[in-house]
């Protein structure tokens with residue numbers, strides 16, 4: 232698996248998402264097995280959040296990484312309504328308990344809320360000094376938010392980015408690139424929806440003897456500095472996603488995608504799910 236530098240640590244360009252995990256006890260075993268298979272396949276970055284399954288996803292992750300903590304780069308996120316001086320350490324402690332570990336590699340503010348950014352940053356820094364988190368970052372921040380944040384300690388911004396949602400290419404991606412920081416793309420295969428039935432994607436996939444989801448991932452990863460975090464529970468999906476790191480799209484493929492899913496011509500409000 233190719234890797235990328237994230238605030239001093241090499242992480243795989245494809246990690247594993249966990250949204251919708253930990254919601255149904257009947258799926259628990261499959262979800263744990265899925266994350267473990269993903270780790271074996273090299274997708275050792277795991278993205279979770281206190282929000283997912285109201286802690287349920289973090290518990291699933293905790294079970295999946297038991298005995299493998301050292302192999303994994305763990306990302307979790309704090310709710311905006313917990314992002315205060317007092318709320319952040321409490322939320323982090325609860326996440327650590329559920330994850331069964333004593334540190335989170337990367338802790339993100341899930342989206343902007345009511346607390347001043349300086350207060351949130353200060354609380355993140357305290358956690359970092361205490362060794363509870365390795366580094367911190369943000370999620371769902373647009374350019375204006377990042378300009379206001381203006382912190383060189385912010386390790387990443389996690390945003391929605393896939394072939395159908397290219398709004399960030401207009402301003403956020405170029406701005407972020409100037410700062411030479413890795414970007415985490417969430418929903419990189421558009422939640423496994425209609426994008427995967429696109430005739431264009433299917434044709435490109437056939438040409439490369441690949442699957443449409445792999446084309447979607449390779450497209451997100453066509454540029455340096457991007458990490459994709461697809462979520463998959465189906466073993467076949469996990470193997471395909473890991474192997475997508477080796478798929479390289481050529482100009483012919485990229486032009487074909489641009490003709491159907493054109494790049495943005497103006498500023499779009501940052502898309503979120």
Ligand SMILES: NC(=O)c1ccc[n+]([C@@H]2O[C@H](COP(=O)([O-])OP(=O)(O)OC[C@H]3O[C@@H](n4cnc5c(N)ncnc54)[C@H](OP(=O)(O)O)[C@@H]3O)[C@@H](O)[C@H]2O)c1
Pocket residue numbers: 247248249250251278279341370371389390416417418419420421422423424427442444445460461462463464465467468469471472504
């Ligand atoms: N920061 C934020 O605000 C935010 C927001 C949304 C998501 N996220 C993070 O980003 C992760 C990814 O986003 P997401 O889960 O919404 O969407 P996604 O990764 O784009 O899509 C997940 C869906 O695609 C299916 N899938 C996975 N691999 C596939 C393949 N190779 N072929 C066909 N279908 C495939 C999965 O099915 P199976 O599970 O059945 O395999 C699942 O239904 C989340 O899990 C979460 O960790 C962050």
